[in-house]
Amino acid sequence: MISTRAVKIGKLIMGGAWPVSIQTMWKDPLPAPGSEAFAEALARIEGLSELGCSILRFAVPDMEAAEALGALAGRSSLPLVADIHFDWRIALRCMDFPIAKVRVNPGNIGARWKVEEVVAKARDKGTPIRIGVNSGSLPDDLRDSADRVGAIVEAAEREVAVFEELGFEDLVVSMKISEVEATIEANRRFASRHDIPLHLGVTEAGPLIAGVVKNSAALIPLLREGIGATIRVSLSDTMESEVIAGREILAAAGTGDSGVAIVSCPRCGRASFDSHAFTARWSKRLYSMRTKATVAVMGCVVNGPGEARHADLGITGAGDKVIIFRRGEIVRTVSPEEADTVFNEELEKLE
Ligand code: SF4
Numbered sequence: 590m591i592s593t594r595a596v597k598i599g600k601l602i603m604g605g606a607w608p609v610s611i612q613t614m615w616k617d618p619l620p621a622p623g624s625e626a627f628a629e630a631l632a633r634i635e636g637l638s639e640l641g642c643s644i645l646r647f648a649v650p651d652m653e654a655a656e657a658l659g660a661l662a663g664r665s666s667l668p669l670v671a672d673i674h675f676d677w678r679i680a681l682r683c684m685d686f687p688i689a690k691v692r693v694n695p696g697n698i699g700a701r702w703k704v705e706e707v708v709a710k711a712r713d714k715g716t717p718i719r720i721g722v723n724s725g726s727l728p729d730d731l732r733d734s735a736d737r738v739g740a741i742v743e744a745a746e747r748e749v750a751v752f753e754e755l756g757f758e759d760l761v762v763s764m765k766i767s768e769v770e771a772t773i774e775a776n777r778r779f780a781s782r783h784d785i786p787l788h789l790g791v792t793e794a795g796p797l798i799a800g801v802v803k804n805s806a807a808l809i810p811l812l813r814e815g816i817g818a819t820i821r822v823s824l825s826d827t828m829e830s831e832v833i834a835g836r837e838i839l840a841a842a843g844t845g846d847s848g849v850a851i852v853s854c855p856r857c858g859r860a861s862f863d864s865h866a867f868t869a870r871w872s873k874r875l876y877s878m879r880t881k882a883t884v885a886v887m888g889c890v891v892n893g894p895g896e897a898r899h900a901d902l903g904i905t906g907a908g909d910k911v912i913i914f915r916r917g918e919i920v921r922t923v924s925p926e927e928a929d930t931v932f933n934e935e936l937e938k939l940e
Contacts, residue, residue, distance in 0.1 A: 591815040593786045596717045596759050599668030599689030601643055603761060604786030604818040609844050611835035612644035612788075612821045613637065613828040614672070619647060622660035631664055633828075638667050639877040641848065642832040644819065646670040646692060655679050659686030670719070677703040684714045690761070692719040695748045696728055708757045717759035719788060720748045724766040738774045741766060745779060760785050761818065765792035772807040776816055786818035793823065800824040801834045805841065812842035833876055847881035852897050860888030862906025871932070882939050885914075894919065902935050904928065 595605030603610060620626035634645060647658050649671045659682075662669045668689030673680040677698050680691050691711065695704050711718050722745045724737060734740035741764045752760055762785050764775045772791050780787060791807050794800035804822045811817050822834040839845035853868045854860075864886045875884055885903035887893025890912055893905035898917030905912050911928040913921040913935055923931045 591780050593780075593784045593818060594758065596761055596786055596818075597715075598644060598670075598717055598761075599687075601668055601689070607818070609812060609817055609839055610643035610819040611641055611832055611839065612646060612670075612819055613642055613831040613835075614646045614821065614823075615648070616828060619649070619654045619657035619661070622657060627657075627661070630661065634661075634665050634667055636873075637828055637832055640829060640832045640873065641836045641876065642667065642828075644668050644670060644689065645828075646672050646821075648672045649679050649683060650674075651676075652679060652682060655682040655686075658683060658688065662687045662689075672721075673698075675699070677707050680707045681710050684710050684716050688716060690717045690719055692721045694721050694723065694726060695751060696722070696744065697726060701751070704751060705755060708752060708755045711759070712757060715759075717761065718752070718757070719761040719763060720745060720752070721763045721765065721788070722748065723792060724764075724771075725792075737766065737768075738771050738778065741771075741775050742778050746782075749783065749785065761788050762786075763788035763790065765790055767791060767793045767803075769803055769807045773810055776811050777814070780814075780816045787816060788819045788821065789817040790821040790823055795825060797824055797826040797830060800826070801837075804834065805838055808838050809842045812839065812844050829873065833872070836876060847879055849875045849878045849880065850883045851875055851886070852883055852900055852903075853886040854888045854893065854896070856888040859891050860906070861890070861908060862888055862893075862904070862911065864888045864905075867904065867928075870929075874936070878936070878940060880939050884936075884939075902939060904932055 593604040596603045620630045645667045649655050670690040671683035671688050672692045675697055698704050724741050727744050731740040745762050745764050766772045789808050791803045794803045820835050822831045824831050853864050856864050868886045882901040885897030885900035887905040890905050890907035894914040894917050897903045903914045910922050911925050912919050
């Protein structure tokens, strides 16, 4: 484990010896306070929290959005982060609300005095700042560098130097690149030189499958080396998918906490149970459980209970019946119509 300073993000602590957190980013415009969409947003935030999301970031493109985020932050159980580009006054306004962190790319905030104003207010309010550097928005003199890794690390270090000159240490850094190897190398290099918590992720990683593969390939080696305090799996997919992907990446890296591991078969010509549809239907419920358990959804009784004999709970089909098993032993046989109810009853016994 590479030791970093600890930074308090609302109720969460990032870095130090604290667990690696999962975050995602809101993908729609901020809803107006008091609207139906506002209430729906709060409910969705709760759902993300149940899935294992610990921090949620919002793009704040204008003052109206800052007001909306401020209203949401007062009601949200998750720490909310304001993501600001270009206009430092939006960052200043956001910090009037219980915002847990501000993300800026100081390179596009502009004049040094604007950054100084943001830092002064952040210090006053106790708001940490993430310096988010992207390979697509590097300073002019680094933009065309043949050493892409060196350039993004240099860009991040310049920004860190500005904050450190101002005596501001509540920092998190991210260096987002769309290539796997460059992401690994940049974060390794930065972690070897600084004790600042790192936010890991591959940017513009693509749709669900491509994005999960690229993020897994980049993040798992880093996490195994103890690098990374928080992760965001960027996908052209839902926030829920990003959080679930983050859970699986942490589990594969051996840094995840408790929760359900889902085992499901790919299905073949022997199947008498639609393991795909059942898994899709139940996955949010399963990922929302905090019990450490293995749950299997298998396509047939011929191989299902045997292949998933380590599962604490399993379900499969046999002819026109559905079978529930535990550790390879069949415990209930029910009709397909009863399957969801009975499966839920058995799940509750695990909780
Ligand atoms: S559990 Fe049955 S249906 Fe699923 S892949 Fe194995 S043999 Fe095929």
